[in-house]
Amino acid sequence: MDVPEDLRYTADHEWIRVDGGRGRIGLSAFAQDQLGDIVFVELPKVGAAVTAGSAFGVVESVKSMSDLYAPVSGTVVAINQSLADHPEQVNQDPYGRGWMIEVEMSQPKELDALMSSEAYAQSIQSAGH
Amino acid sequence: MLAALDISAIDDLFSDLPAEVRLNRALDLPLGMPEMELDRHVRALAEQNRNLTQLVSFLGAGVYDRFIPAAVGEILRRAEFYTSYTPYQPEVSQGTLQAIWEFQSLVATLYGLDVAQASLYDGATAAAEAVMVAVAETGRTSVVVARSVDPQVRGVIRTYARGRPLAIQELPLARDLSDLNALGRLLSQETAALVIQQPSFLGAIEPVAEMVEMAHRQGALAVVVADPIAHAWLEPPGAYGADLAVGEGQGLGVPPSFGGPYVGLMAAREGLVRRLPGRIVGATVDVDGKSGFVLTLQTREQHIRRQRATSNICTNQGLIALAATVYMSLLGPEGLRRVALLSHEGAQDLKARLLALPGVSALGPAPTFYEFAVNLPRPAALVNQELLAKGFIGGRALGDDYPELGPGSWLLAVTEKRSAAEIAAFADAVGAVL
Amino acid sequence: MTNIFEESRPGRLGVQLPPTRTEAPAGIPKEALRAELPWPELSEPQVVRHFVRLSRMNHAIDVGFYPLGSCTMKYNPKINEEMARLAGFAWLHPLQPEETVQGALQLMWELEQDLAELTGMDQVSLQPAAGAQGEQTGILMIKAYHQSRGDLERTEVLIPDAAHGTNPATASLAGFEVVEVKSDQRGGVDLTELRAKLGPKTAAVMLTNPSTLGIFEDNIVEIARLTHEAGGLLYYDGANLNAILGKCRPGDTGFDVVHVNLHKTFSTPHGGGGPGSGPVGVKAHLAPFLPGPTVGRDGDRFHLVPGGPQSIGQVRSFYGNFGMHLRAYTYIRSLGRDGLTEVAEDAVLNANYLLHLVKDLMSVPYERLAKHEFVVGLPRAIKDRTGVRTLDVAKRLLDFGIHSPTVYFPLIVEEAMMIEPTETESKETLDAFAAVLAQVLEEAVTDPELVKTAPHTTPVRRLDEARAARQPILRYRP
Known part of the structure; x- marks a missing residue:
């Protein structure tokens, strides 16, 4: 399962790509595979505050729903509008066109608590079997 | 089946019910009835009612006596x-x-x-x-x-x-x-x-x-x-x-x-x-x-x-x-419009006849469709009782739900099932009991 | 198959009606009138043929075996239907004068008494329109009860992890926090965890007994004692009442409030998903909170009794689904006191016999006596070796004219299949089902693709549910 090295991960399978004071957030390839066909993604509005470890949205497959947890705290500065019509992008390209929100981080130190790609790869290895 | 399960009685299958929760008596219900007797029994209950095919109804208030194809x-x-x-x-x-x-x-x-x-x-x-x-x-x-x-x-x-x-x-x-x-x-x-x-x-x-x-x-x-x-x-x-x-x-x-x-x-x-x-x-x-x-x-x-x-x-x-x-498929747009219009025409007819009776007034000037309210000079509940004796189910007496409208307020519905003759006879009956 | 909009032809009409005298309603302002009503236009034969063709695409109890666990898909006696169509019942207006509906009120009064006797409760309201609404009624009454005692800190409802989804949804809609209680290794409520979670915040514990695993909760007296000691009330979800009719009554085991599904235990038809009916029974201390009206008796006269000052109010218009009350009443009178007890006996016998037939084919998570239903899992060996899942087995059963059991529920059993044969199935049907299941599991090993791509003989094959949810097409558009 693809686990890009330049990202950091939560135990709840969200990833974050940091660019300066901002972070782009999405769901890992492992998580989308476990969920199956994603049919709907509920995202916060631009300007909303998110808190590390708290739910910021919901991802739905045909017969399940899961909360999305923020890896870091901050303010939402962008959301991926195209997921409204094409939620399948989360399945097809979880680290690219399947991104969900972009956050202006208020406490960048929170990044230190997240997993590296290696640690995350290991955690899903053991979870998988 | 009992042999396959290696038990001697069905009751063995209930051995997981603790003794203190078991109902150790027969249910206090009548014995079962064969279908013929049951048919007679339930029909007898139905016959104790006087239904809308026996009485001529002008009662609506959310539920209507409409024709069903x-x-x-x-x-x-x-x-x-x-x-x-x-x-x-x-x-x-x-x-x-x-x-x-x-x-x-x-x-x-x-x-x-x-x-x-x-x-x-x-x-x-x-x-x-x-x-x-x-x-x-x-x-x-x-x-x-x-x-x-x-x-x-x-x-x-x-x-x-x-x-x-x-x-x-x-x-x-x-x-x-x-x-x-x-x-x-x-x-x-x-x-x-x-x-x-x-x-x-x-x-x-x-x-x-x-x-x-x-x-x-x-x-x-x-x-x-x-x-x-x-x-x-x-x-x-x-x-x-x-x-x-x-x-x-x-x-x-x-x-x-x-x-x-x-x-x-x-x-x-x-x-x-x-x-x-x-x-x-x-x-x-x-x-x-x-x-x-x-x-x-x-x-x-x-x-x-x-x-x-x-x-x-x-x-x-x-x-x-x-x-x-x-129903909607059978009626289509034309059928539904006709059902509604027939009801409306009947209601307009009844409204005009009732308003022509002494002491009866409209609740207000707003247009109505197939249901409308009037004020009677007598309590509507009493009027209904007297109409029942003449074979009619009268309208809804509104006083209980709307005390501000008074005991004479009365809500009537006319559906496509009501003939011109029934409407006229009802209006006459109302006139007679007021 | 085409839909009614595609079958439409201008000018057709499926019903003959008398002519109108006018062209349009009088006295209504033009701007309050609509421009068009783009409904289809069809003749009566077209409509009848359309819906008869649709009906033939359905599986149903009268077509074949329907062992859908938790739903009690028993045979629906035809006498019930005939009685429900009598003009003396079908053509009664709910607001007719009471003296013209004495037969209907007597029937409701007797049904209230019968359900109270069958559940061991003191008073019953027939008003809730379905099981879920019965739950809502019960939980709102519990809330009102605590409030009436000034006991305002009870904010939690405890629910086992095996419960129906309606239980937590109901508790939450009534404004309570849901606290989940784990099942123990025997499939019952874990008493240690229950003790830990009960407390001054507990408003109620909601239980289904037998549970959704088809297991009788034999600690029920202890559970009731613990719940009441903590100041909470015990709610009985009547979904599985069929298993214990005449054997044991929820009211005698400590429950304070129950709902009963007339469309399960009392044979009223499921109707493709409704109408149901979910009467609620209570012990005396909850009676003041019942929704009104209920039916009262004064000598040989029956009358409607409005809800009292502490009533939670009405949960539905009028008196509930009377047409369902009447069918359930007919069923209860048909079977009587001995017949109803036999219902439970035969339902439990059928379930245990079928479990016996399939226990070597499937994995059995809890080796206990079954009540009206049982839960098994697809053996891991089959899943791991072939990739075939419970869903595939369920779909393959459809090819044999058998409705699938409930699958993936309860959530605590892996690859679950919940099977409820009901008392109205014969031994031959159960034997045939077991043989088909054996064949399908054999196919899963010898020809897994056949099973994974099933069904093959149904009117349509597996449908793309992801597509339906991603780009919802919820109505006809020209």
Whole structure:
């Protein structure tokens, strides 16, 4: 399962790509595979505050729903509008066109608590079997 | 079978019931009856009632004595429909699923809105669920309900609201219509929904477009309780901006059955679809590309979302929604318009005859459709009693639900089933007992 | 197959009606009238043929075996239907004068008494329109009860992890926090965990007994004692009442409030998903909170009794689904006191016999006596070796004219299949089902693709549910 090295991960399978004071957030390839066909993604509005470890949205497959947890705290500065019509992008390209929100981080130190790609790869290895 | 299970008596299969909880006596119920005796027994109960085929009724108040084409009953008798359950396995439930999808299409079209769901228990619970949709959508906790909305509907909204911190305010009447000045004062930035009824419970055509606009100005959603028969002619709620339309579908091919089962209708604008309660059917294709139908957007529902579901409802009113679907298909636009117009003509005739009687006055000047209210010079309940002796079921005495209208206030409904002769005879009978 | 909109032809009408005298309603402002009503136009034969064709695409109890666990898909006696269509019942207006509906009120009064006797409760309301609404009624009454005692800190409802989804949804809609209680290794409520979670915040515990695993909760007396000691009330979800009719009554085991599904235990038809009916029974201390009206008796006269000052109000219009009350009443009178007890006996016998037939084919998570239903799992060996899942087995059963059991529920059993044969199935049907299941599991090993791509003989094959949810097409558009 693809686990890009330049990202950091939560135990709840969200990833974050940091660019300066901002972070782009999405769901890992492992998580989308476990969920199956994603049919709907509920995202916060631009300007909303998110808190590390708290739910910021919901991802739905045909017969399940899961909360999305923020890896870091901050303010939402962008959301991926195209997921409204094409939620399948989360399945097809979880680290690219399947991104969900972009956050202006208020406490960048929170990044230190997240997993590296290696640690995350290991955690899903053991979870998988 | 007992031998296969290696037991000697069926009671061994109940050995896991602790002795202290067992019912160690026979049930205190009558002995069973063979079918012939049962048939006689239940028929005897039916015969103790005087039904609408024996009495001539002008009673409505939300439930109507309408004509049901024979084909509706024939389709409902198909065991493939009535002995199936919720379409969990769509491959062997296409009949039910397609019928629901057609129901959704007909209801959405009737109400002039984008989507409809698969039906609710009745019109009253549909209205209460619509209020919950508005509360969830707006995040607000105050609701304004017009007093001109059916008292049963208002009662159920109040009960549903007991679960949460929800304030319900009543919009008073000004004679026969809702008081728009009061509405202006009641609506605020705290208002989640305005609930109004068209035609009103009192039969009047309300200025709904203006009321919806007033609600929207405060950011509240507008929920319109809309009678499906009258809406053969009336502007559909979607056309004047209602966010949700709900209604009682009993008039669409369902007998009154002493209060149920009925079917609640609900349609909404597109943006609210993920907040709708209950089942929704969508079109799709199978692995061979053949078109078919499935239950969809199921993550809204209790079996997946559990405590976060938009409602706890499981099923819809499948068979009753099917009756309505068959009825709407048989009537089409022309048939529904004619049923509504026949009812309206009869009501206008009766209204004119009653208003010509000494001491009888209209509740107000607003136009009415097939139901209307008048003031009698005597208590309506007494008039009803005397009419019953003459073979008529009179109108609804409004005094209990609307003390402000007085004991003489009386709500009458005329359906397509009432002949000109019955109307004339009824008016004469009323004249005789006043 | 085409839909009614596609079958429409301008000018057709499926019903003959008398002519109108006028062209349009009088006195209604033009702006209040609609421009068009784009419904289909069809003849009566077209409509009948359309819906008969649709009906033939359905599986149903009258077509074949329907072992859908938790739903009690028993045979629906035809006498019930005939009685429900009598004009003396079907053509009664709910607001008619009471003296003209004495037979209907007597029937409701007797049904209230019968359900009270069958559940061991003191008073019954027939008003709730379905099981879920019965739950809502019960939980709102519990809330009102605590409030009436000034006991305002009870904010939690405890629910086992095996419960129906309606339980947590209901508790939440009534404004309570849901606290989940784990099942123990025997499939019952874990008493240690229950003790830990009960407390001054507990408003109620909601239980289904037998549970959704088809197991009788034999600690029920202890559970009731613990719940009451903590100041909470015990709610009985009547979904599985069929298993214990005449054997044991919820009211005698400590429950304070119950709901009954007339469409399960009392044979009223499921109707493709409704109408149901979910009467609620209570012990005397909850009676003041019942929704009104109920039916009262004064000598040989029956009358409607409005809800009292502490009533939670009405949960539905009028008196509930009377048409369902009447069918359930007919069923109860047909079977009587001995017949109803036999219902439970035969339902439990059928379930245990079928479990016996399939226990070597499937994995059995809890080796205990079954009640009316049982839960088994697809053996891991099959799943791991072939990739075949429970869903595939369920779909393959459809090819044999058998409705699938409930699958993937309860959530605590892996690859679950919940099977409820009901008392109205014959031994031959059960034997045939077991043989088909054996064949399908054999196919899963020898020809897994056949099973994974099933069904093959149904009106449509597997449908694309993801597509339906991503781009919802919820209505006809020209």
